[in-house]
Amino acid sequence: MNKPILNRDLYVPSIDAWIDPNTPKPRAIITHGHADHARSGHGAVLATPETVAIMKVRYGEDCAGTFQPLPLGERLVMDNAVVSLHPAGHILGSAQVLIEAEGQRAVVTGDYKRLPDRTSEAFEPVDCDILVTEATFGLPVFQHPKPQLEIARLLKSVADQPERAHLVGSYALGKAQRVIALLRDAGWDKPIYLHGAMIRLCELYQELGVDLGELIPATGMPKAAMAGQIVIAPASAIRDRWSRRFPDPVVCQASGWMSIKQRARQALVELPLVISDHCDWGELNTSIIDSGASTVWVTHGREDALVYWCRQQGLDAEPLALPGLDDDGGEGGE
Amino acid sequence: MKRFADLLELLALTPSRTRKIDALAQYFTEVPDPDRGLALAVLTGEMDIRNVKPALLRETVLREVDETLFAMSYDYVGDLGETIALIWPHHGEGELPKLSEVVAILNRTSKAELPRVIGDMLTQAAIHERWALIKLATGALRVGVSARLAKTALAEMSGVELQAIEEVWHGIKPPYLELFEWLEGKAGRPDIDHTARFHPLMLSTPIEDADFGKLDPKDFSAEWKWDGIRVQLVLGRDGASMFSRTGDDIAASFPDVVEAAMGHAVLDGELLVGADFDARSFNDLQQRLNRKVAQGKQMAELPAFVRVYDMLFDGDADIRTLSWQQRRARLEAWFARNPQTRMDVSEILPFADWEDLARLRRMGADEHGHEGVMLKLRTSPYVPGRPKGYWFKWKRDPNVVDAVLMYAQRGHGKRSSFYSDYTFGVWKGNEIVPIGKAYFGFTDEELKQLDRWIRAHTVSAFGPVREVKKELVFEVAFDSAQKSARHKSGVALRFPRINRIRWDKPAQEAARIEDMDAFVG
Numbered sequence: 001m002n003k004p005i006l007n008r009d010l011y012v013p014s015i016d017a018w019i020d021p022n023t024p025k026p027r028a029i030i031t032h033g034h035a036d037h038a039r040s041g042h043g044a045v046l047a048t049p050e051t052v053a054i055m056k057v058r059y060g061e062d063c064a065g066t067f068q069p070l071p072l073g074e075r076l077v078m079d080n081a082v083v084s085l086h087p088a089g090h091i092l093g094s095a096q097v098l099i100e101a102e103g104q105r106a107v108v109t110g111d112y113k114r115l116p117d118r119t120s121e122a123f124e125p126v127d128c129d130i131l132v133t134e135a136t137f138g139l140p141v142f143q144h145p146k147p148q149l150e151i152a153r154l155l156k157s158v159a160d161q162p163e164r165a166h167l168v169g170s171y172a173l174g175k176a177q178r179v180i181a182l183l184r185d186a187g188w189d190k191p192i193y194l195h196g197a198m199i200r201l202c203e204l205y206q207e208l209g210v211d212l213g214e215l216i217p218a219t220g221m222p223k224a225a226m227a228g229q230i231v232i233a234p235a236s237a238i239r240d241r242w243s244r245r246f247p248d249p250v251v252c253q254a255s256g257w258m259s260i261k262q263r264a265r266q267a268l269v270e271l272p273l274v275i276s277d278h279c280d281w282g283e284l285n286t287s288i289i290d291s292g293a294s295t296v297w298v299t300h301g302r303e304d305a306l307v308y309w310c311r312q313q314g315l316d317a318e319p320l321a322l323p324g325l326d327d328d329g330g331e332g333g334e
Numbered sequence: 335m336k337r338f339a340d341l342l343e344l345l346a347l348t349p350s351r352t353r354k355i356d357a358l359a360q361y362f363t364e365v366p367d368p369d370r371g372l373a374l375a376v377l378t379g380e381m382d383i384r385n386v387k388p389a390l391l392r393e394t395v396l397r398e399v400d401e402t403l404f405a406m407s408y409d410y411v412g413d414l415g416e417t418i419a420l421i422w423p424h425h426g427e428g429e430l431p432k433l434s435e436v437v438a439i440l441n442r443t444s445k446a447e448l449p450r451v452i453g454d455m456l457t458q459a460a461i462h463e464r465w466a467l468i469k470l471a472t473g474a475l476r477v478g479v480s481a482r483l484a485k486t487a488l489a490e491m492s493g494v495e496l497q498a499i500e501e502v503w504h505g506i507k508p509p510y511l512e513l514f515e516w517l518e519g520k521a522g523r524p525d526i527d528h529t530a531r532f533h534p535l536m537l538s539t540p541i542e543d544a545d546f547g548k549l550d551p552k553d554f555s556a557e558w559k560w561d562g563i564r565v566q567l568v569l570g571r572d573g574a575s576m577f578s579r580t581g582d583d584i585a586a587s588f589p590d591v592v593e594a595a596m597g598h599a600v601l602d603g604e605l606l607v608g609a610d611f612d613a614r615s616f617n618d619l620q621q622r623l624n625r626k627v628a629q630g631k632q633m634a635e636l637p638a639f640v641r642v643y644d645m646l647f648d649g650d651a652d653i654r655t656l657s658w659q660q661r662r663a664r665l666e667a668w669f670a671r672n673p674q675t676r677m678d679v680s681e682i683l684p685f686a687d688w689e690d691l692a693r694l695r696r697m698g699a700d701e702h703g704h705e706g707v708m709l710k711l712r713t714s715p716y717v718p719g720r721p722k723g724y725w726f727k728w729k730r731d732p733n734v735v736d737a738v739l740m741y742a743q744r745g746h747g748k749r750s751s752f753y754s755d756y757t758f759g760v761w762k763g764n765e766i767v768p769i770g771k772a773y774f775g776f777t778d779e780e781l782k783q784l785d786r787w788i789r790a791h792t793v794s795a796f797g798p799v800r801e802v803k804k805e806l807v808f809e810v811a812f813d814s815a816q817k818s819a820r821h822k823s824g825v826a827l828r829f830p831r832i833n834r835i836r837w838d839k840p841a842q843e844a845a846r847i848e849d850m851d852a853f854v855g
Contacts, residue, residue: 003700140403140407140421140423141411141420143420259420262412262413272347304406305406307404308402
């Protein structure tokens with residue numbers, strides 16, 4: 001193949017821009033709003049309008065020099081290249097970046113998933129020559145169950161133990177809103193209680209048209225009133241003093257990692273909910289095949305296994321070691 | 335099978351002991367025979383599915399999964415059973431048969447056919463059922479439930495005493511139909527041969543200072559308190575067995591003792607190691623206890639023996655209702671008739687009055703490292719459990735050391751939001767090296783205070799553990815200290831507990847590693 005149109009640090013020379021750089025750069029294309037992908041301090045930022053809104057809420061209006069919102073599917077024609085963003089299905093506003101230059105097509109997936117999720121545009125496969133894919137759950141042990149089944153387990157536990165409060169550990173951006181939407185779709189129409197860290201982002205989702213129903217701050221409620229209720233909070237708060245305000249809490253956690261029982265036990269999680277915003281192994285495999293790429297670069301996660309699998313399929317594959325990407329239970333990685 | 339898988343998952347994940355017991359009791363009440371009895375066998379480690387071993391499971395999976403990908407996955411997950419449950423690539427419809435049917439299938443299938451049969455079951459099963467299936471098949475449960483907890487749940491559901499259940503336990507077999515009939519009041523207590531079973535032990539209570547004034551020394555006999563583990567030797571006509579205090583059969587770890595035993599009786603004593611009945615440290619015994627099956631070299635270096643101090647059955651005769659004095663006479667006569675090479679009788683310590691015994695106790699601790707003395711009422715029958723007023727233990731005074739708090743970890747269950755588990759150390763040159771770990775032993779108020787201190791003095795955190803500034807001194811009490819290659823300090827404490835928090839004491843004045851030498855026996 002000719003020299004690739006993007007470098008291994010995800011710098012694109014033809015448009016002089018970096019994709020998801022982890023240090024401040026003059027020009028950055030941001031796939032989505034999680035902190036290991038979207039950082040403050042860049043000169044110019046290109047991203048979907050939703051991602052721009054998320055960045056402003058999280059880091060402030062002036063977290064980048066300028067913002068250029070680019071809606072999904074629109075082609076931005078530049079001198080030497082065309083840039084477009086395509087739905088990644090990960091969280092609200094998440095996008096894959098397609099660069100077309102020198103007769104090549106390169107896609108950087110960012111984080112993505114393929115299961116339906118009404119809080120985010122559905123993933124669309126994009127044809128390309130070079131695919132840069134994440135591998136957060138890049139091992140065949142990861143076979144995510146249907147999230148509806150996991151929510152049903154949560155609701156059964158609530159029904160079985162009405163005297164306890166269920167605290168669902170969820171990352172504040174994306175996972176929290178998805179869990180809430182899944183609960184609503186499963187018929188849970190009582191108010192859902194939120195840790196303070198969740199509130200602003202849930203409001204933003206609602207402003208952007210994602211209906212989450214009635215949400216109430218969890219702090220300030222009398223302890224007894226919280227029996228039988230569902231509370232969404234960051235996992236760190238649940239394991240800490242914050243949770244003392246609830247009656248005999250059931251510690252739940254919504255994460256793809258929860259499929260591994262030893263992990264759940266170590267994290268003192270009583271009700272693990274396997275709800276992931278990333279592809280599982282099968283979806284990663286399908287996505288790589290769907291893209292038609294002959295070159296696959298694998299980044300954050302379990303790169304080795306996915307690279308090994310790609311090579312077995314006759315693809316040219318390599319791991320990319322990108323600094324600063326959180327691959328293990330942190331925010332980008334769930 | 336689904337019901338059993340749900341139970342295992344709950345047991346593995348719920349931190350609360352009470353909730354585990356409730357779940358077990360509910361399962362045993364609601365699930366019919368023989369499934370509940372088989373589940374009980376799995377939980378108590380009595381289930382043995384002969385042909386299913388980890389190698390066979392691996393072979394089953396490698397028929398369907400790339401070996402390199404499997405190895406990478408196993409590396410990541412860390413548990414073979416769980417890796418297999420998660421990685422199995424086929425998902426079928428339908429449900430696994432019930433537990434007893436699964437067990438029957440596994441038992442009757444030939445070795446050659448097993449990979450295919452297990453593969454089919456894995457395909458049929460939901461993921462947590464696969465996990466339960468593999469745990470069932472390999473017997474490696476690791477769900478945080480002891481056999482005793484399962485029996486406690488049986489006691490809870492039936493109102494029958496735990497002791498009574500333990501007493502029949504070793505005479506009954508899965509699926510325990512007669513046990514459940516008895517527990518549900520539909521039949522009498524299972525009738526079993528005493529020579530094949532464990533009899534719950536009689537335990538002592540600590541003596542308090544105030545007791546001495548009320549007790550007449552002439553009514554009591556004294557012995558050393560031996561620092562080994564309590565065992566019961568059941569010498570039947572068909573062979574001998576040996577049980578730990580909780581009724582676990584530990585004969586396989588100590589064939590040297592069991593095979594050398596002569597005669598017919600049920601005896602109570604202390605298991606110790608050492609040549610020629612010269613008992614060595616508990617640490618040495620520990621090395622033998624760590625082995626499920628004894629090894630020749632260890633048996634030669636650390637021969638085990640039992641120091642017997644009581645007799646429950648003399649031949650077939652149940653003598654537990656006789657007085658201690660009478661039982662002791664029967665025991666000595668029995669020993670005279672049945673010469674032993676790996677058993678001796680615990681000697682009686684003559685003493686004139688309590689002061690005299692106090693002197694003996696101090697001397698025993700200083701010169702021989704004895705844990706203290708035991709006092710037994712001469713007229714007491716052998717009563718299982720911890721009856722008041724019959725047997726007393728008079729431990730030597732605990733050792734005490736001032737140590738510095740190094741790390742704190744969150745507790746479990748109710749305490750999961752408090753730092754209630756502490757690692758502490760002593761000075762070695764200019765650094766502090768850990769000597770032990772203990773749980774919270776304070777009032778709730780102190781716990782809160784300490785929790786605040788830890789949060790305010792954290793220097794780094796990794797996972798649930800916080801490293802704190804080396805500034806807070808604990809007064810730590812412990813029974814004894816041993817040399818330990820595993821600890822950086824080279825010293826390990828036995829039964830450490832935190833006596834007090836020394837808010838007043840500067841860390842510089844805490845103990846030094848050299849101070850610990852005095853405690854190492």
